[in-house]
């Protein structure tokens with residue numbers, strides 16, 4: 001997939017862009033920096049000391065053969081940022097930060113399966129968001145030494161910063177943690193998580209980041225693992241409390257992003273309504289080319305919700321479906337490549353009901369410096385409906 005772009009391609013892209021989106025520096029790919037959890041981890045956890053639950057570098061992960069070997073992605077193949085790198089025509093998929101001899105010039109992926117926004121979430125077994133940002137600072141230092149300050153500053157302000165994290169703060173960090181539930185009511189806890197996420201965004205902005213993409217939280221209570229866990233849930237009803245936390249998080253995130261847009265000059269973002277988008281596929285799988293929206297392709301027990309995929313954990317027995325493309329869920333916690341691809345497309349140029357105020361396509365391809373006047377009636381800024 002990651003082919004080098006030829007001169008002819010550049011010519012066509014530039015002509016297309018000249019007609020649609022302003023493009024000042026045609027011919028240089030926009031770097032892509034990724035922060036997050038298992039939704040976007042490309043294999044950083046292969047290099048840390050952790051438990052099999054937070055790794056995916058064994059079969060049947062990567063089953064569809066897009067990559068020769070299981071890479072550590074929590075999917076039957078690619079994850080969302082692999083598709084975005086393809087649509088953005090990056091010459092390579094941004095490598096895991098911890099991969100020895102990784103090249104940083106087109107971006108880097110800092111994500112770590114099991115990680116949270118709060119350092120307490122799965123502490124000691126994952127790379128939390130603050131540490132991921134420290135790793136970014138190391139990359140920034142090294143690229144600044146290599147390119148010089150002026151060029152490096154341009155690179156970091158043109159780059160797209162994608163953040164997909166938070167599920168683990170609510171699952172293991174809160175619902176699975178009676179102590180935390182004793183200390184904090186759900187609203188208070190959401191405030192803590194969002195407060196820390198806001199801080200992380202501000203740090204990246206201070207370091208020069210201007211263009212941000214966000215994957216909001218999915219309906220967490222409909223994950224096969226959570227559906228199996230709740231005595232009140234069944235085939236048609238999800239684990240309510242988990243869904244409520246995800247919704248509270250998503251509305252708080254939407255609110256702070258609107259505020260940051262007013263406070264931080266030049267801050268542009270692409271947010272998404274992954275919650276409703278995925279719930280629609282869970283409830284109406286056949287409308288979108290799936291046969292099953294409830295059960296995991298790989299796992300054990302009710303809904304495949306017992307997290308045994310791969311047989312590396314305590315219970316080694318697991319079932320595997322015949323065709324992962326028929327399923328919304330790959331394992332007890334993670335969607336299939338086909339879901340990743342469909343949502344990657346939505347983030348890239350999707351409908352304003354799911355993605356906005358900017359699409360990722362706009363963030364990757366626009367290189368203009370907006371003046372304040374431009375920002376006020378920027379024709380690419382979509383109305384964000386949800």
Ligand SMILES: *[C@@H]1O[C@H](CO)[C@@H](O)[C@H](O)[C@H]1NC(C)=O
Pocket residue numbers: 118119120191192193194195196199
């Ligand atoms: C961030 O989370 C910590 C707990 O890890 C909490 O004490 C702190 O108040 C939070 N910060 C903000 C700004 O909410």
Ligand SMILES: *[C@@H]1O[C@H](CO)[C@@H](O)[C@H](O)[C@H]1NC(C)=O
Pocket residue numbers: 232233234235236237
């Ligand atoms: C699922 O649970 C709901 C509410 O408890 C109930 O009304 C419904 O009949 C159940 N559905 C199935 C398929 O068991």
